[in-house]
Amino acid sequence: MTILRELLQSFLTFLERVGRLARFALQLLVITPAGLLRVRPIIEQVYNTGALSLVIIMTCGLFVGMVLGLQGYDLLTRFGSEEYLGTATALSLLRELGPVVTALLFAGRAGTALAAELGLMRATDQIAAMEIMAVDPMRRVVLPRFLGGVIAMPLLVAIFIVVGLFGAQLVGVQFFGVDSGSFWSQMRSAVELSDVREGLIKGFVFGIACSLIAVYEGYNALPTAEGVGRATTRTVVLSAVVTLILDYILTALML
Amino acid sequence: MRSTRTIDISTGLFVLLGFAAILFMVTQITNREFSLMSDSYRLEAAFENIGGLKPGAPVSMAGVTVGRVEDISYDMKLLKAVVTLRIDGRYNEIPNDSDASIFTAGLLGGQYVGLSPGGSEQPFRNGDQVEFVQDAVVLENLISKYLFNSAAQESEAATTPATAPAAQE
Numbered sequence: 001m002t003i004l005r006e007l008l009q010s011f012l013t014f015l016e017r018v019g020r021l022a023r024f025a026l027q028l029l030v031i032t033p034a035g036l037l038r039v040r041p042i043i044e045q046v047y048n049t050g051a052l053s054l055v056i057i058m059t060c061g062l063f064v065g066m067v068l069g070l071q072g073y074d075l076l077t078r079f080g081s082e083e084y085l086g087t088a089t090a091l092s093l094l095r096e097l098g099p100v101v102t103a104l105l106f107a108g109r110a111g112t113a114l115a116a117e118l119g120l121m122r123a124t125d126q127i128a129a130m131e132i133m134a135v136d137p138m139r140r141v142v143l144p145r146f147l148g149g150v151i152a153m154p155l156l157v158a159i160f161i162v163v164g165l166f167g168a169q170l171v172g173v174q175f176f177g178v179d180s181g182s183f184w185s186q187m188r189s190a191v192e193l194s195d196v197r198e199g200l201i202k203g204f205v206f207g208i209a210c211s212l213i214a215v216y217e218g219y220n221a222l223p224t225a226e227g228v229g230r231a232t233t234r235t236v237v238l239s240a241v242v243t244l245i246l247d248y249i250l251t252a253l254m255l
Numbered sequence: 256m257r258s259t260r261t262i263d264i265s266t267g268l269f270v271l272l273g274f275a276a277i278l279f280m281v282t283q284i285t286n287r288e289f290s291l292m293s294d295s296y297r298l299e300a301a302f303e304n305i306g307g308l309k310p311g312a313p314v315s316m317a318g319v320t321v322g323r324v325e326d327i328s329y330d331m332k333l334l335k336a337v338v339t340l341r342i343d344g345r346y347n348e349i350p351n352d353s354d355a356s357i358f359t360a361g362l363l364g365g366q367y368v369g370l371s372p373g374g375s376e377q378p379f380r381n382g383d384q385v386e387f388v389q390d391a392v393v394l395e396n397l398i399s400k401y402l403f404n405s406a407a408q409e410s411e412a413a414t415t416p417a418t419a420p421a422a423q424e
Contacts, residue, residue, distance in 0.1 A: 047262045051269035090284055155273025162276040165284070187284055189365050192311060196280045 045148025065167025086187030099202035107239030111214035118218025119228035153207025294344030296381035306391025354387035
């Protein structure tokens with residue numbers, strides 16, 4: 001009986017968290033049109049979340065592409081069709097690996113930074129101070145961070161995919177001697193515009209999800225050192241889980 | 256805190272890189288060629304069977320890509336698949352009795368429309384119908400035809416020995 005009650009209790013806590021997250025998201029949505037007009041803070045956040053993540057995104061993109069080149073080449077030579085390497089890498093990068101890996105890196109690089117920053121602001125009473133001065137911290141602090149992340153993500157995804165393609169090209173064409181012409185032309189004939197759209201839409205949705213989770217967890221962190229640490233951890237874990245679940249849903253919708 | 260100028264410059268660089276990457280994906284990876292000149296014309300061709308032809312597939316003459324498949328629809332009156340071809344305006348002297356066929360690039364490759372020129376003096380004009388068409392070769396049909404043929408030959412071969420000795424006698 002007690003087990004059942006505990007299960008019910010934890011389910012209710014889960015529902016409560018979902019409800020609070022949804023309310024938080026709605027609050028953000030309501031103030032977004034006005035917030036978009038204040039360009040300066042958004043640019044700063046695009047710099048924080050996007051430009052500062054550039055190096056890690058490009059490095060990881062290069063290596064993911066190179067691994068795809070290796071694995072793809074190994075697999076495709078078994079069927080004697082290594083000229084399809086370009087198609088295989090392009091489709092897997094555009095549809096899955098680009099958005100998903102970028103989102104995971106984004107949660108690790110930018111999401112944690114956002115959550116820790118907001119959590120520290122909460123812990124050091126900066127947010128309370130703003131409220132006292134009648135400055136809405138949602139508009140002033142949370143919204144630009146959220147929007148910066150949403151803007152930066154699709155661009156990061158695009159950069160990741162292109163760098164990854166060049167990584168695959170490096171391994172496939174330069175190391176293994178796949179014909180460069182067939183690498184690119186087979187890719188071009190098989191990849192549709194809808195694949196590019198799918199990747200960018202996924203990047204956009206993951207950007208919304210990861211940024212929302214990061215600012216939510218940071219903003220609602222317990223105002224202690226431990227609370228900030230837990231908020232950062234939860235950001236990464238929740239972002240990763242939500243990204244992968246959303247990925248399945250989006251793929252099922254768009255395939 | 257770094258100066259706003261540094262932030263602006265690196266943000267600008269990042270956004271520029273991002274859009275360059277998107278542009279690269281749209282133009283270099285996909286089979287869409289964005290020609291800024293809208294100088295092109297459309298032809299229509301009705302096929303019994305288009306196999307796996309998709310919008311965006313190339314239209315080629317003698318191996319040169321002269322256009323793209325723009326749209327594919329099914330005509331309920333003709334009971335045929337109507338394929339709209341968008342031909343580059345540079346190639347405006349294609350004889351209007353040319354024929355369109357659906358070919359497959361390689362054994363596993365995508366399908367494309369091949370135009371082979373006819374002998375007419377009149378060129379195609381915008382909206383013209385390609386009269387002479389040849390459908391896609393469906394591999395299953397080929398295989399079944401081959402199987403039925405060989406089965407028929409076998410049954411023939413099975414009956415001929417019985418009659419042949421009688422003819423010899």
